[in-house]
Amino acid sequence: METPFTNAILDVQHSQITSPVKTPLDAHYAIVDTAVSTVFWSVLLIIALCVVMQPLWPIPQAGRDIAINIIIGISAVVTLIVVFGYFAEKAKGYCVREQDITLFKGLIFNKIITQPICRIQHIEVKRGPIDRKVGLAKLHVFSAGDISQTFEIPGLALETANSIRNEILAHKEMQHHG
Amino acid sequence: MxxxxxxxxxxxxxxxxxxxxxxxxxxxxxxxxxxxxxxxxxxxxxxxxxxxxxxxxxxxxxxxxxxxxxxxxxxxxxxxxxxxxxxxxxxxxxxxxxxxxxxxxxxxxxxxxxxxxxxxxxxxxxxxxxxxxxxxxxxxxxxxxxxxxxxxxxxxxxxxxxxxxxxxxxxxxxxxNEDNLEQGxxxxxxADEIIENTRSISDLILHGITSNRIYIILAALAPFVDDIFSFLGEKLEGVGIDVQSHLANDPIWQIGIFAISLFLLVVGLMTMLSIIGAIIIFYGYTLSRTHDKYIRRSGLITKHEVSVPLSRIQVAVMKQDLLDILFGRFNLRLDQLNAQISTMNAGGTDTSKLLVPSVFAYECRDIIERVFPNHQLHDIDFIAISKRFITRYLSFIVLPITAILSYSSFHNDGLSPLVPVGVFIGLTGLVYGRWLRWGYQVNRHYIYIQKGLLGRDKYCLPITKIQKITFSQSYFMKKNQLASLKIYLGSGSYNIPLIDQEHAQSIYDYVLYKVESEAKSWM
Incomplete structure (x- = not known):
């Protein structure tokens, strides 16, 4: 099974390629994202607490205790997820090279996803209401094949996102495909 | 006209x-x-x-x-x-x-x-x-x-x-203005069609036998044997056959023979069904080619015709089930775009795939050769992935399951301590078998992957058609200088887990270099 691998792939041109280097996302992004998820979960948990504690249709004391314990448990897990999410978002980064665009992500599993520009089918700059408020944007890149795995760079300053998009659209391979 | x-x-x-x-x-x-x-x-x-x-x-x-x-x-x-x-x-x-x-x-x-x-x-x-x-x-x-x-x-x-x-x-x-090397x-x-391959009835019968998964179904049913028999017993009693009294009175050998013949009957019946299915789908199979297309025609009741341009084929797969390995046959599949495959599945027929049932390795070689020139899928030697694969699955899946089972068998008299031991041995065997099958190889134009457990599937991925590539590494993998690659083609994604870090890096670089410098059409 174990055969010696000989494969002359290192030619002159190849050695000129530099590996992608991580550029961090916008400094505000991880905080904004964490704030959004904190607010979302807090609202959800407060609603749950209100439902349990409301005096109109009182729940028996034993049931109330169990429900409150469950809510506390969920809060603990959610806190962990939110904290983890903060560091995970902070660890994300990107790199635009002449010929490709790379997304870095992962805290436990470090992933480097590289999308050659000549394979991009179309590209979108997306901004939700919160993104608009804080001047951020997401860059969504589409290629053929596996739809489940989307290539999306979040947390870019709007100007950065637009200039990356323009850079990609101006690439000769993109013009070639129309 | x-x-x-x-x-x-x-x-x-x-x-x-x-x-x-x-x-x-x-x-x-x-x-x-x-x-x-x-x-x-x-x-x-x-x-x-x-x-x-x-x-x-x-x-x-x-x-x-x-x-x-x-x-x-x-x-x-x-x-x-x-x-x-x-x-x-x-x-x-x-x-x-x-x-x-x-x-x-x-x-x-x-x-x-x-x-x-x-x-x-x-x-x-x-x-x-x-x-x-x-x-x-x-x-x-x-x-x-x-x-x-x-x-x-x-x-x-x-x-x-x-x-x-x-x-x-x-x-x-x-x-x-594009210099198209493949189609001079x-x-x-x-209209100039050449017949590349045909399948005889005996090929189809063999395909029916090898592609049926009755032994897997039977293995899955094994734990419920008691329930099934008692259910059948009641039903038979309703018809007037008293199974209980037979079981009580007849000698053991008679019951044994009866059980074995019942088992063989079920297996035979399912195999027959599978053979009939194969014949209905693949009857009169021809694979013909024109200068730029493969055309597949087959079908006993409904005649299907699928034509696929060679340039649209994204990956070649040589699939073997356990029995295929015994007979030395392969099922060859040439996949196109993902979207198209799901379209076909939604139509309820996977007869539309470009599949060549039960062929020999040399036939696979010739058919793939038209699509991916100079490929070596049929006889390449694969490089094994790291043994860490076994450790990973043992520690993250097998051991936790065993621990839970041991805990419950320790506190629960109903569960024999043999169960966790058996489960552990069984799962370890599966993980080991999976590792044994995993392999990969790279040359100038193609990446080859082999995987499987009981069966064995070999993939040939043309590097110039790759859409994107992921290089991933966890903390532990980094310590052991290992990395995984995930390769995306128009037809789906393909994994190469836990290989040498430097080799993974050089494959990653080479793939990007090749795709970007040549920028060949993938459609």
Whole structure:
């Protein structure tokens, strides 16, 4: 099974390629994202607490205790997820090279996803209401094949996102495909 | 007919007054009846338990059952006629337009140059009248599939030829300035088909035997043997056979022989079904090729025809089930775009894939050679992945399961301590077998992957068609200088887990270099 691998792939041109280097996302992004998820979960948990504690249709004391314990448990897990999410978002980064665009992500599993520009089918700059408020944007890149795995760079300053998009659209391979 | 063969773009020759909407032949009603019937049968499957329970009542009042059945049949015919009445199509200016649907109206507009596949099908009820139905696949979403039902076969064939010519004339103009190495001469006569492969009945029988998974089903049923037997026992008692008294009175050897013959009967029956299925789907199999296409034709009851342009094929897979390995046969699959595959699956038939059943390795070699020149999928030596694969699955999946089972068997008298031990040994065996099968290899043009557990699948991925690539590494992997690669093609994604970090890095760099520097078309 174990055969010696000989494969002359290192030619002159190849050695000129530099590996992608991580550029961090916008400094505000991880905080904004964490704030959004904190607010979302807090609202959800407060609603749950209100439902349990409301005096109109009182729940028996034993049931109330169990429900409150469950809510506390969920809060603990959610806190962990939110904290983890903060560091995970902070660890994300990107790199635009002449010929490709790379997304870095992962805290436990470090992933480097590289999308050659000549394979991009179309590209979108997306901004939700919160993104608009804080001047951020997401860059969504589409290629053929596996739809489940989307290539999306979040947390870019709007100007950065637009200039990356323009850079990609101006690439000769993109013009070639129309 | 004669003038349509001249290589002249446009469809005017097929359809003179092209701005009018046309109805198809009333034979389309048969098509709709079949379709509704299949839907009904699929749902009937879920109703079988209810039928089984209500059987006595139905027997008591046959009139109600007759009423229901004739009502259903009436509804089917009614909706079939209605569907036929609203179906319209139009061919104009190089597009196919289809209007259909009773409740949800559908209007599909498909330009010829977006059509990726033209499929002619001939269900048995069309064969007497020499009719056929045509399906057009576009590369895109599900809703963009058009179907013309009930056309005369000669008309369908002419239309197919027209579309292909129209497309190749456009493609030729587009690719004049591209140096296309694979297809030296762009468009020769599209009718020059050469038969590449045929499958005999004995091949199909072998395919039926090897592709049936009865032994897996039986293994899965094993834990429920008691329940099944007691259930059957009750049912048989109802018929007048007292299993209990037989079990109590007959000598052991007799019961044993009875059980073995029952087992063989089930296996034989399932194998027969599988063989019949294989023959129905693949009867009269031919794989032919033109200068730029593979065309697959087969089918006993409904004749299917799939034609796939060679340039659209994204990956070649040589699949072997356990029994295939014994017989030395392969099932060869050539996959296209993901979207198209799901379209076909949604249609309920995986007969539309470009599959060559039960072929030998040398036949695989020749067939793949046309698509991926100079490939070595059939006889390449694979490099093993790291043994850490075993450690990883043992520590993250097998050990936790074993721990939970041991804990519950320690606190629960019902669960024998042999269970966790058995589960541990079994799962470890599976993980080891999986590791044993994993392998990869790279050369200038292709990445090869082998994986499997009982069976063995070998993949050939052309590097120039890769869409994107992921290099991933966890903390522990980094410590052991390992990394995983995930390769995305138009047909899906393919993993190479836990290989040497530097090799992974060099493959990653090389793939990007190759894709980006050559920028070859992947379609």
């Amino acid at each position: 004669a003038n349509s063969l001249s290589p002249q773009p446009g469809v005017k020759t097929v359809d003179e007054n092209s701005d009018n909407w046309h109805r198809v032949s009333p034979l389309a009603i048969l098509y709709y009846i079949e379709k509704l019937f299949i839907i009904l049968l699929n749902n009937l499957f879920y109703m079988l338990p209810a039928l089984f329970v209500l059987w006595d009542k139905i027997q008591a009042n046959p009139w109600i059952a007759t009423g229901i059945i004739s009502g259903i049949l009436g509804l089917i015919s009614f909706f079939s006629v209605w569907s036929f009445m609203v179906f319209r199509y139009r061919l104009s200016e190089g597009t196919v337009e289809v209007k259909s649907g009773i409740f949800s109206k559908k209007h599909v507009n498909l330009p010829f140059n977006r059509i990726q596949n033209v499929k002619i099908e001939q269900p048995f009820y069309y064969r007497f009248f020499n009719f056929s139905s045509m399906a057009f696949d576009s590369g895109g979403s599900l809703s963009q599939e058009a179907r013309l039902i009930a056309l005369p076969l000669s008309f369908a064939k002419r239309l197919q030829l027209e579309i292909n010519e129209y497309k190749s004339s456009i493609a030729y103009e587009a690719s004049v 001469k762009a468009s020769s006569n599209p």
